[in-house]
Amino acid sequence: MGSLLAESRRLLDQAIAEHRGVRHEAGDVVRLRPDMGWEHNLQQLLERARKEAMLTVASPLRIQQYKPGRQTVADMVTTGKEVRLLYTPCYAETRDYESLQRQPELCDRIRVSDADFHNMVIIDRQVAAVWGGTGEQRPYGFVISNPELLRVLHQFAMALWASAPQLSRHRTLSQPESDQMTLAVLRALDLGLKDELAARRLAVSLRTYRRYVADIMVRLGVTTRFQVGARAAELGLLKALSEH
Structure with missing residues (x-):
């Protein structure tokens, strides 16, 4: 498992490094600069999901809870879509756990990992958004449809999610x-x-x-x-x- 995660992360970082300095107007990797409309665009991406969605949140672009996005994820779970969410411990601490407990189907999909990963949304293994650089002068964002890179992204995110404890278990552990x-x-x-x-x-x-x-x-x-x-x-x- 450790070697798989290391190799997946190496390929991911390599791919992002190759595209980070270039702005693509068309193609299978499109570079964007996250702005005030980024969260709305991510929500639209989530709404396109037909079967599954993977959402990993390491460091959000803003601190406040984005309620429309959370409702979209909850609706996806309700309609039977396969949804997986992965948080860092610090991000998990900012979530309203009592409210999540009232939505057990959603809460059970959330896992917490202290591994180093990017913010990502992967939809139906066909398109993904990757963003980061929070707190830096030049935050970055990519919309990705390249099949090979999508495979690496999904493999990396799934490996992390599968090995991470559920949110409820995480909260019982001291850190x-x-x-x-x-x-x-x-x-x-x-x-x-x-x-x-x-x-x-x-x-x-x-x-x-x-x-x-x-x-x-x-x-x-x-x-x-x-x-x-x-x-x-x-x-x-x-x-x-x-x-x-």
Whole structure:
């Protein structure tokens, strides 16, 4: 399983790197810049699903719950479509769990993984949207219909989803390692370390470090790195840093 995930992620990153610097107006990989209409476009993509949809959310473009999108997913489950949802632990913490419990069919489709993955929507294995770069100057987005790349995307997402615990199980597990990493990342941000240096000090990849930063922004309910410091101070997290 580990080798499969590593190879799938390598192929995915390679494909995205090849297209990230190019804007395609037509073809099987179309580069877009996520904007205020991105969520609406994703909802329209979900509504096209005839049989199945895979949705992985690592770091959303905004913090607030997007209710139309959630209703669309719930309607898909109700009408018998095969829906799978994968969240990072930090994103899962922002969801209204009590409300989800009242929708057991939807709640049972949600799994939580601390692996490093992109935000993705894959529809009927025929088209996908991939986006990321939250908190960076140049967020990116792609709409993909290339069969080979879609196969890799779906294989990677399915492997992660199949190996991840359900949301209900995740909530019963303590996460001291996650808390320690959060403090370490906050310390790096407080010191003003460049991402590359911070990643080396924490012994993680640059992409993983930036994912941690994006996760913290979600947990703190902020949209910029500057706001992270202010919010952390309000919550007394900076005091916790000085005690470690």
